[in-house]
Amino acid sequence: MIAMAEGTDEVVTFRVGKQWFGLPVIAVQEVISHQQTARVPLARSCVAGLLNLRGQVVTAIDMHDRMEISANASESLMDVVVCDGGELFALVVDEVGDVVAVPPHTLERLPASLDGLWARICTGVVRLDNGLLALIDVARLLDESSTRP
Amino acid sequence: MDDLLKDFLAESAENLSQLDHNLVELERDPSNTSLLNSIFRAIHTIKGTCGFLGLARLENVSHTAESVLDQLRSGVLKAEPEVISDILRAVDLIKFILSELESHRAEPAGDDSLLVALLEQWLTPIEGQKATAVDGTTQRATAVDLAARPSSSQPEQPSPIHSSLRVNITLLDSLMNLAGELVLNRNQFLEMVSREDDSALATPVQQLNRITAELQSAIMKTRMQPVGSAWGKLPRIVRDIARETGKKIELDMKGAATEMDRQLVQALQDPLTHMVRNSADHGIESVAVRRALGKPATGKILLNAYHEGGHVIVEIRDDGKGIDVAEVRRIAIERGIVSRELAETMSDCRALRLVFEPGFSTAVEVTHISGRGVGMDVVRSNIEHVGGAVDIASVPGRGCTVRIQLPLTLAIISSLIVKAAGELFAFPQASVLELIRRGPDEMSGIDTLRNVRLFRLRDDLVPVVNLADALRLAERGADEVHTLVVCQAGGARFGIIVDEVIDSQEIVVKPIGRLARSVRCYAGCTILGDGRVVMIIDPAALAIRSGTDTSTLSPAAVETPAVPAAKPDSLLLFGIGHDAVQAVPLSLVARLEEIPADRIETAGGNLVVQYRGSLLPLVAAGPSVTFTSGRTNSVIVFNDGSSSFGIAVNDIRDIVDEVLNLELVAARPGILGTAIIAGAATEVLDVSYYMNRARGGMVS
Numbered sequence: 001m002i003a004m005a006e007g008t009d010e011v012v013t014f015r016v017g018k019q020w021f022g023l024p025v026i027a028v029q030e031v032i033s034h035q036q037t038a039r040v041p042l043a044r045s046c047v048a049g050l051l052n053l054r055g056q057v058v059t060a061i062d063m064h065d066r067m068e069i070s071a072n073a074s075e076s077l078m079d080v081v082v083c084d085g086g087e088l089f090a091l092v093v094d095e096v097g098d099v100v101a102v103p104p105h106t107l108e109r110l111p112a113s114l115d116g117l118w119a120r121i122c123t124g125v126v127r128l129d130n131g132l133l134a135l136i137d138v139a140r141l142l143d144e145s146s147t148r149p
Numbered sequence: 150m151d152d153l154l155k156d157f158l159a160e161s162a163e164n165l166s167q168l169d170h171n172l173v174e175l176e177r178d179p180s181n182t183s184l185l186n187s188i189f190r191a192i193h194t195i196k197g198t199c200g201f202l203g204l205a206r207l208e209n210v211s212h213t214a215e216s217v218l219d220q221l222r223s224g225v226l227k228a229e230p231e232v233i234s235d236i237l238r239a240v241d242l243i244k245f246i247l248s249e250l251e252s253h254r255a256e257p258a259g260d261d262s263l264l265v266a267l268l269e270q271w272l273t274p275i276e277g278q279k280a281t282a283v284d285g286t287t288q289r290a291t292a293v294d295l296a297a298r299p300s301s302s303q304p305e306q307p308s309p310i311h312s313s314l315r316v317n318i319t320l321l322d323s324l325m326n327l328a329g330e331l332v333l334n335r336n337q338f339l340e341m342v343s344r345e346d347d348s349a350l351a352t353p354v355q356q357l358n359r360i361t362a363e364l365q366s367a368i369m370k371t372r373m374q375p376v377g378s379a380w381g382k383l384p385r386i387v388r389d390i391a392r393e394t395g396k397k398i399e400l401d402m403k404g405a406a407t408e409m410d411r412q413l414v415q416a417l418q419d420p421l422t423h424m425v426r427n428s429a430d431h432g433i434e435s436v437a438v439r440r441a442l443g444k445p446a447t448g449k450i451l452l453n454a455y456h457e458g459g460h461v462i463v464e465i466r467d468d469g470k471g472i473d474v475a476e477v478r479r480i481a482i483e484r485g486i487v488s489r490e491l492a493e494t495m496s497d498c499r500a501l502r503l504v505f506e507p508g509f510s511t512a513v514e515v516t517h518i519s520g521r522g523v524g525m526d527v528v529r530s531n532i533e534h535v536g537g538a539v540d541i542a543s544v545p546g547r548g549c550t551v552r553i554q555l556p557l558t559l560a561i562i563s564s565l566i567v568k569a570a571g572e573l574f575a576f577p578q579a580s581v582l583e584l585i586r587r588g589p590d591e592m593s594g595i596d597t598l599r600n601v602r603l604f605r606l607r608d609d610l611v612p613v614v615n616l617a618d619a620l621r622l623a624e625r626g627a628d629e630v631h632t633l634v635v636c637q638a639g640g641a642r643f644g645i646i647v648d649e650v651i652d653s654q655e656i657v658v659k660p661i662g663r664l665a666r667s668v669r670c671y672a673g674c675t676i677l678g679d680g681r682v683v684m685i686i687d688p689a690a691l692a693i694r695s696g697t698d699t700s701t702l703s704p705a706a707v708e709t710p711a712v713p714a715a716k717p718d719s720l721l722l723f724g725i726g727h728d729a730v731q732a733v734p735l736s737l738v739a740r741l742e743e744i745p746a747d748r749i750e751t752a753g754g755n756l757v758v759q760y761r762g763s764l765l766p767l768v769a770a771g772p773s774v775t776f777t778s779g780r781t782n783s784v785i786v787f788n789d790g791s792s793s794f795g796i797a798v799n800d801i802r803d804i805v806d807e808v809l810n811l812e813l814v815a816a817r818p819g820i821l822g823t824a825i826i827a828g829a830a831t832e833v834l835d836v837s838y839y840m841n842r843a844r845g846g847m848v849s
Contacts, residue, residue: 038682039572040661041620042668050665050674050682055330057674057682059662087662144664 009104011126013097013133014080017069020133021093022100022126027082027138031096034077035060044147048092053081058088065148066141068117084142091141100133102126107135120146157198158251159313164191165247168240172233179228189218195243206256207246213268214239226271235267318411321372328365329561329657335361336678365561369410376454376463377405379418383425387450390429397447398433400425404454409461413555416535417463420528424465424551425450427525432469432549442546444468460763461557466550472543474500484508498837501541505529533689536562536579540792542841554792563762564656564685566677567634567647570617574647575656575675575685576634578762582642582788583740584650585633604633604644608719608736611635613644619691620670636688643692654678658685670694718809720826720833722802723783726773730802732826733834734809739788741801746776749797755843756797758784766794766843770834771819774799787836794843796834809833 011022012031037049037060048060058081064071072094079090107124114122121140126133140146171188175181196211214236220226242264249257338354348354384400391398433439433448440446451466478492481503492500503509507526532539537555556562556579563578585606595604595613603610613633616622633644656675661684665671672687719735742760749758749767756767767784769776774797776782784795811822811833821835 036681038674038684039622040665040668040671040684041572041622042670043665044667047665050661050684052676052680052682055333055676057659057661057676059664061664085663089662089664142664144667147664 009102010099011102011133011135012080013100014063014078014091014093015095015097016063016067016093017072019067019069020097020128020131021063021067022102022133022135023080023082023091023138024135025099027084029081029083029088032079032081032090034079034092035090044144044149046147051079051090053088053090056088058090060090060092061142063091063093067121082138082142084138089142100126100128102133102135117146153202154250154254157202158247159315160198161195161243161247163315164194165240165244167191169237172237172240175228176230176233182222185218185222185228189215189222192218204246204250204256206259206261207243207250209265210239210242210246210261213265213272214243217268217271220272232271235271238264239268316371321368324368325372326659328361328368329659331361332365332561332655332657333676333678337680340678369557372410372412373408374411374414375405376407376409376414376417376461377402379414379421380405380425380452382422383452386422386426387429390426394430394435396429396433396435398429398450399447400450400452402452404452407454407456407461409555409557413461413535413537413557416531416537417553417555420531420539420553421452421463421465423525423528425452428465428467428469428549432467432471434470438470457554457764461555463553463555464550465553466548468548471545471547471549472501472504472541473545474543477501477503480509481506496837498542498840501543504541505539530689536577538579538792561655561657563653564675565634565653566651566683567616567632568649568651569615569620569647570622572622573651573677573681573683574616575683576636576645576688577672577685578653580636580688582635582637585635585644587631587633606635606642606644607738608734609642611642611644613646614691615646616686616691617648619645619694636692641692643688645686645688645691656683656685718807720805720807720809721785722805722826722831723770723785723798724800724802725771726775726799729771729773729832730829731770731798731820731832731834732824733785733796733836735804737787737836738785739793740786742784742786742795743781744784744795744797745779745781747778749776749782758795760786760793760795767797768794768839768843770796770798770839787840794840796836796839803827 010025012025012028013020013022015021032053035051035053037051039049040047046062046066048062048065051058051060060079063069076095078093078096080093080096081088081090083089106126108127110119110122110125118134121136122134123137124135126135168188168191171184171191175184175188178184192211192215196208196215199207199211217226217232217236221228221232226232242261246256249255335354335357338350338357342348342351342354380402383402387398387400390396428450433450434442434444436446439448449468451464453462453464453466455462474497478500481487481500482489482492486503486506486509487495492503504525505528507524509524509526529539532553532555535555537553539554540552541549542552543549564575565578565581565584566573566575568574595602596610597603602613604613605611631646631648632650633646634650635642635644654677656677658673659675660666661671661674670687670691672685672690674682674684676682720732721735721738721741722730722732724730744758744760749756751757752764756769757764758767759765765784765786774782776797782797782799783801784797785801786793786795805827807824807826809824809826811824819835819838821833823830823832825831
């Protein structure tokens with residue numbers, strides 16, 4: 001995430017399981033409460049379905065599946081709507097937090113021992129008061145080649 | 150040529166409108182190379198095109214102006230006011246010639262040597278010559294006079310240039326999307342209003358409904374392209390083949406202005422090229438052979454495009470040797486496409502269609518012109534992919550006709566909404582042949598062969614698959630009470646079991662996102678009136694995926710295996726007036742309908758009836774069939790793969806099981822012969838005869 005280092009310093013935070021993640025605020029179109037989705041049978045496991053956002057068809061991504069974090073039963077789900085490659089995606093997450101300022105100097109590199117999937121999707125780590133925030137690159141998150149069938 | 154000229158005029162008008170401004174700007178800022186380059190390009194484009202269009206006068210002027218601009222670009226000349234004025238004069242003259250071209254379709258007569266000489270002075274940077282430029286003043290005056298001459302007697306007339314506008318394709322696509330969304334929104338309103346008996350919204354929503362429909366059709370029109378733009382390359386291809394093979398071939402193209410959605414025009418291009426190549430290479434005989442047969446030495450290929458009942462029809466017809474049906478049968482058996490029994494019992498029409506099967510190619514020798522591995526199966530799958538259908542007919546020795554039927558647009562289709570395992574799905578109506586509802590005790594119709602389930606549909610065995618199973622939906626679809634959706638795709642028939650059919654409606658096809666697209670069984674998705682997103686099933690892809698594609702099964706297993714010699718046929722008996730009764734094998738019949746005689750119309754001398762949103766051609770089964778106003782006629786509907794037609798009769802009498810043994814051969818057309826049915830001599834109808842009549846005789 002070069003843009004980040006150059007001073008895009010605001011991220012939208014959200015939680016999946018116990019982990020907090022951050023997305024550059026500029027990539028996020030809106031945050032909505034979780035919508036009813038239409039299933040897409042036989043699609044990749046991370047595709048939670050399709051939803052209708054004011055007449056636009058949006059692909060919902062199950063972030064638990066995508067980040068390989070086991071799902072808890074009773075979560076109040078939220079959809080973080082992002083745009084990538086002219087297409088809309090709704091990231092289905094457990095909770096959406098604040099928009100946090102991330103000055104470039106607080107951004108730390110990913111630990112070398114991080115597992116392959118996360119290393120491919122995340123761009124860096126920020127230490128917050130209540131834990132670590134992993135920053136996500138939208139394009140890499142939605143790259144089909146790294147998703148499970 | 151006219152189209153080219155129109156395009157050229159529109160394009161030049163765009164270029165020229167900027168040119169004056171740019172030149173004046175250049176005068177102020179002579180070092181601005183990007184400005185100079187854009188001026189150069191504008192003039193260069195005009196020069197290039199008018200050379201191509203044979204506009205000598207225009208070419209001469211623009212060429213000279215271009216040369217001067219080139220000198221400016223290379224720095225030999227400086228962009229001084231004198232030079233700029235001369236170029237502006239040239240631009241004025243170009244404008245004048247263009248405006249004359251627009252109103253008279255021809256260049257005006259005139260002599261531009263003065264202006265050309267004026268410009269050429271700048272091209273020779275020799276001291277002595279520069280001096281003459283000074284006393285070019287008088288010449289200039291003349292040149293200006295010429296250029297400034299009023300262009301036409303009626304300058305107020307609206308010109309074609311300003312009545313059309315170039316619009317970006319992406320903008321048109323986004324307009325189409327917006328219209329689609331508006332349709333969905335309207336559907337929501339309509340649904341809301343329909344729930345309340347007496348809503349104040351009823352009238353405005355009705356208005357909204359009308360305006361939306363009009364808007365949608367207007368936007369659809371903006372995306373229309375003449376089908377002729379897909380066959381621009383064909384004359385050249387035919388000419389090359391003719392030269393290479395020493396044949397004489399004439400390509401005749403009709404209906405090039407027939408319009409359809411640009412996406413469909415694109416989809417048509419490759420199949421069309423392929424089939425015209427086929428006709429030229431394999432269809433048309435050599436001059437010597439044609440002479441020997443008493444045919445004209447020059448072979449003809451006719452392309453014909455026209456609108457018919459909400460579809461665009463494109464026909465490729467040649468007067469070559471036609472297709473040898475026996476040869477088609479032989480090859481199909483040899484390549485394992487059909488069983489011998491089936492090949493021998495199927496009608497010629499059906500046998501001919503085997504050429505569309507994968508792995509079939511009739512070319513005895515593969516020449517470098519045609520045998521490029523793109524077979525007719527690819528043609529068919531390309532056409533079917535965009536919701537079209539293709540059919541072939543041939544008369545040996547007389548020629549061959551391929552008929553392509555395409556929808557007008559891809560964006561909005563009529564669909565069948567079904568439910569399977571609690572989820573809704575849409576089927577494109579175009580690929581649905583029929584619906585069969587089965588109760589709990591009617592499962593006997595479905596047999597299992599290894600792991601393939603087959604349904605006995607009249608006399609055919611049709612592979613079936615449960616939609617919920619095929620899509621691996623967790624909850625298993627109900628097998629007890631269900632509906633069988635019989636689909637036709639890729640030349641194969643198969644049934645898909647769904648829990649129930651909910652509705653039939655017009656839907657807007659929306660693309661599915663890239664992460665969901667990797668699954669091949671969807672043709673897209675849509676949003677229903679209640680806001681729900683529904684996947685559109687692509688039946689052909691689903692068939693391949695779930696293994697019901699007949700080509701993956703051994704042919705004998707799919708079609709009725711080893712027909713016993715004296716197997717009884719189900720025969721449909723019907724009356725044709727004057728107490729005469731005829732019979733037709735029930736296996737050929739798609740449906741029976743009762744149609745009020747008043748709904749039967751005449752179009753172009755043929756009987757038609759509006760049926761399921763399109764026109765169904767009708768043929769009366771004999772002269773004694775009567776159409777009495779206020780009464781209904783029975784219509785036997787036949788479906789022949791791609792198209793349907795009906796035979797109108799007086800009434801349906803009975804269905805009997807009888808071994809069909811033709812005892813007397815036909816004495817007149819339309820009758821196969823006479824057989825003893827239910828103890829009485831009964832004439833048996835020749836369906837293929839009526840099919841040809843219903844189509845107005847494809848090969849004449």
